[in-house]
Amino acid sequence: MINTIFLVMFLLFALIFGKLFCGKVCPIGYLQEWLNKIPFPVKISKFMGEKWFVYLKYVFLAVMFILPFFGYEQSGHEHSSEFSVTQAIIWGIMFVVFIIVYRPFCKFLCPYGALMGVINLFSPYRYRIDGEKCINCDKCAKVCKMNVNVHKTPNHPECLRCGKCRKACPKKAICAGVKICPFTQDEK
Ligand code: SF4
Numbered sequence: 163m164i165n166t167i168f169l170v171m172f173l174l175f176a177l178i179f180g181k182l183f184c185g186k187v188c189p190i191g192y193l194q195e196w197l198n199k200i201p202f203p204v205k206i207s208k209f210m211g212e213k214w215f216v217y218l219k220y221v222f223l224a225v226m227f228i229l230p231f232f233g234y235e236q237s238g239h240e241h242s243s244e245f246s247v248t249q250a251i252i253w254g255i256m257f258v259v260f261i262i263v264y265r266p267f268c269k270f271l272c273p274y275g276a277l278m279g280v281i282n283l284f285s286p287y288r289y290r291i292d293g294e295k296c297i298n299c300d301k302c303a304k305v306c307k308m309n310v311n312v313h314k315t316p317n318h319p320e321c322l323r324c325g326k327c328r329k330a331c332p333k334k335a336i337c338a339g340v341k342i343c344p345f346t347q348d349e350k
């Protein structure tokens with residue numbers, strides 16, 4: 163019962179706010195955010211073919227929806243100590259990857275992020291650009307670690323709604339909210 167209530171609340175939040183959950187609530191998102199702040203000799207902000215890798219999470223999302231139709235059900239596992247060591251090694255590697263690459267789990271793997279990204283396209287919570295104020299300086303795009311060009315695609319599926327671009331905009335030209343902004347939008 164509690165699980166169902168939680169699931170319904172989660173879905174309602176996602177339907178209204180899209181990926182705002184990823185940017186402001188998700189603990190795995192925060193973990194990656196904090197780990198990525200740790201100084202390291204190598205930092206990768208974008209790599210060749212990244213634009214194709216982002217579709218991987220949509221494959222996981224499709225698999226998640228399709229599997230129950232084939233009678234697959236998740237079952238509990240007995241955890242041996244050997245498995246825990248394997249798990250620890252995998253987590254260790256993932257932590258190092260999180261330090262080097264910005265939010266790789268969100269970008270490439272998370273099926274829930276994929277779902278909420280699609281909802282970004284039509285959710286009532288929108289980002290809008292004031293065409294009168296925007297001077298096309300690109301400062302918003304430069305600060306975005308999800309590689310979204312927000313002044314051109316303010317409701318992009320990869321946008322986490324983290325708000326960093328809004329803070330970076332010198333003209334306060336990026337508006338966010340459920341209700342219509344006072345200025346005319348430039349929505350694509
Ligand atoms: S930072 Fe602001 S003014 Fe500059 S391109 Fe982005 S929205 Fe426009």
Ligand code: SF4
Pocket residue numbers: 305306307308309310311312320321322323324325326327328
């Ligand atoms: S476009 Fe703005 S709100 Fe979206 S992920 Fe990039 S910096 Fe964050």
